[in-house]
Amino acid sequence: MLPLIKDLLTTDPSGTKDGLEALVRGWVRTKRDMKNLVFIEVNDGSSFANIQCTFDIDSHQETAPVLAQITTGCSVEIKGRLIPSPAAGQRLELAAGEVRLIGDAPEYPMQKKRHSLEYLRENAHLRARTNTFGAVARVRNRLAFAIHQFFQERGFQYVNTPIITASDAEGAGAMFQVTTLESSRGDAEARGGIDYSKDFFGKRTSLTVSGQLEAETYATALSRCYTFGPTFRAENSNTSRHLAEFWMVEPEFAFAHLEDDMALAEDFLKHLFQTALKDCAEDLAFFNERVEKGIIDSLHKVANAKFAHLTYTEAIAELEKAVSKGRAFDFKPFWGCDLQSEHERYLTENLTGGPVIVTDYPKEIKAFYMKQNDDGKTVRAMDVLVPRLGEIIGGSEREDNLEKLEKRMTELGLKPEDYYWYLDLRRYGSVPHVGFGLGFERLVQYVTGMQNIRDVIPYPRAVGLCEF
């Protein structure tokens, strides 16, 4: 397989007399003419940096007619020699000898000028060819692989939990229905309702909102597992922070308690940020300069911080103290309320000056499966909060006591018999176990500084939006 531009740019031609022979293939970003010299910047998406290909027309007159046809967006193949570059800002350039125009690009919609993010969203099929979205794609790729590496190195096994489901997991949100019922549907409804026994699966089915419950069945067999797959919310939220389809990472970890969950989450985030800082340095430098000033520094800070721990009760006390000292919140904090983004940011940015893990939330604002504390009021939940964003990870120790879990389900109006298989994990060899969820797009946003979540997934889906 031929070297990519990122490989060419890291070679060392210093020992050679006339440079290293190289073949460059990619898309033209810019072309500049300067008397008898022509400079073409080529990018192949493997790195942020282009490779500059310099043509000396005097010694390669046969290239002139081809060069005349080349414009931004064209695909080209250029042969030459890699040599140290006299130009500033680049170590190497290609002293070009031959050029072939592969595909032209008349009226190319992605010209050199900076386009608005809205314009690029409308051209999502071409936006990965720009600086910004090439960088987002590379960071997203590196983070995805780093997630697998992190878990694989620690004995967590990748599990594919189902996408189409007949259960609603945790009542976590509105669900999309999956169906093959078509024309027969009208008839059925005329008779008073849709007859789901005629549907593909013989019952009403939906797109998953979380793979957690099924992941627990594997964690209590393999000890450690994780999912990394798409999840869905049919919520009518047309904002820059919500997607209808997004990717989620959900580790589950047996023979473990909330303390282990917190340690895992902290190690995990640090590993991801360190990997991005190390392996995506060039892309992050771009985000730092053009998208969100100071983002590199803020990632370093989290990667090197000791995460603070606060119980929810302590957090509320701190927030109330802040209010009494004159801090204004849109939503006044009180014990029992869900923490708002403004509260989370106060805790990280003002109170501790770094990441905070808040634990032991009121059971009323958390899911049925979280392990109950002895106080009868709180559960062993944890949210990991980071500066600039607030919650980035949510997790808990899972209730491993059959009677307590059944009782809680009944209180909440869930039918234990619908969850017999989930309860079986507590009937047969129950173990303390924990897990958490990380929204992958939120992570990519956090690392890149991109403001709109629709800009960190190739083809965003949201209410009223399903293009390409």
Added chain:
Amino acid sequence: MLPLIKDLLTTDPSGTKDGLEALVRGWVRTKRDMKNLVFIEVNDGSSFANIQCTFDIDSHQETAPVLAQITTGCSVEIKGRLIPSPAAGQRLELAAGEVRLIGDAPEYPMQKKRHSLEYLRENAHLRARTNTFGAVARVRNRLAFAIHQFFQERGFQYVNTPIITASDAEGAGAMFQVTTLESSRGDAEARGGIDYSKDFFGKRTSLTVSGQLEAETYATALSRCYTFGPTFRAENSNTSRHLAEFWMVEPEFAFAHLEDDMALAEDFLKHLFQTALKDCAEDLAFFNERVEKGIIDSLHKVANAKFAHLTYTEAIAELEKAVSKGRAFDFKPFWGCDLQSEHERYLTENLTGGPVIVTDYPKEIKAFYMKQNDDGKTVRAMDVLVPRLGEIIGGSEREDNLEKLEKRMTELGLKPEDYYWYLDLRRYGSVPHVGFGLGFERLVQYVTGMQNIRDVIPYPRAVGLCEF
């Protein structure tokens, strides 16, 4: 993070006087009593092998009452010393000192006796605790990570193509509809049809059958990319070979021709088989002995073979020759027919005795986007066929000529304007590019020898089947 049983079993206590202190946590597979000795086999899913924990009741009388309560399926925590084992078939065992029963397992449905695969399918939430399904889970995990490693090492970037889509990709199969329309649907139908403008996305949407077209938009920006995500078919096929929801791997590779695609597919399969043979040796030994005799040998053969190349036309000629020599096929081969499984197996098992890549299929039996040969009859498709299975990979060079692609789409009744974004890749800097698809469950079946595809995915979805 504490060592797993697989870690304990590979430690070396030889330099120590009384063995290495160790803590074992897992689920009890069996318990045997022998006079004053009690043997407990514990498994934590990290390896096929259990660890044998040996209790000498005379020196640890306090363990007797706990041991009396322990049955198959219980979760336990056992402290002791790892020592060389006097028993056959295991290098080490745990000289156990303390034992704690974590969760009991009365009437555990997964007893030591061998259960039928049907029974285990009905208990899919517990089946990963058995030898067979623990091994399937570990092989599946290792193959998934090996796929990422293979592509990452070669500069392919992971891309998440959309799951919910408004296009139908390639007309590859029946699709599931995704909707939030509910009670209003009846009214709309009474008015002569469903009003999709009122649906969540404002149009009719479905679950993807392939991420290829969107992956091409990234390959023509990043040069090399791959998807690995769920795909769906709403086909009414209640067989051991079909799933309604399955995971697919789809690399796309720019500046490449069919020859590059073939080389990539061959390297890819060899890499996967070699990795499984090396890293899942114990699990494969089990499959080789209990599930499909000779499977290890057959994987070695493919991993070391030079893949044969045949054009479709040559393959048909060979099949016709075989017929003329008396070979009976259920479906008589002729130029223009789709190759049947029996044909594919003849080519691999009888003609070449190994893997075969068949290329240049008739355009009528392949998808619209495949690159047309100059003969006007065939396209630059390739199918990789392997012994025991037939097709394991299908791919092609993609048509990179705008006019040819538009003409072919029109011939097939597709509207070019619906695919403007896909055609834009040929309008702006078009490049030769290739790709292929690998059904992940087919791969796991091939490596494990499991006969029913429902046994190689944690929670299978098929017509009438959507449990857990």
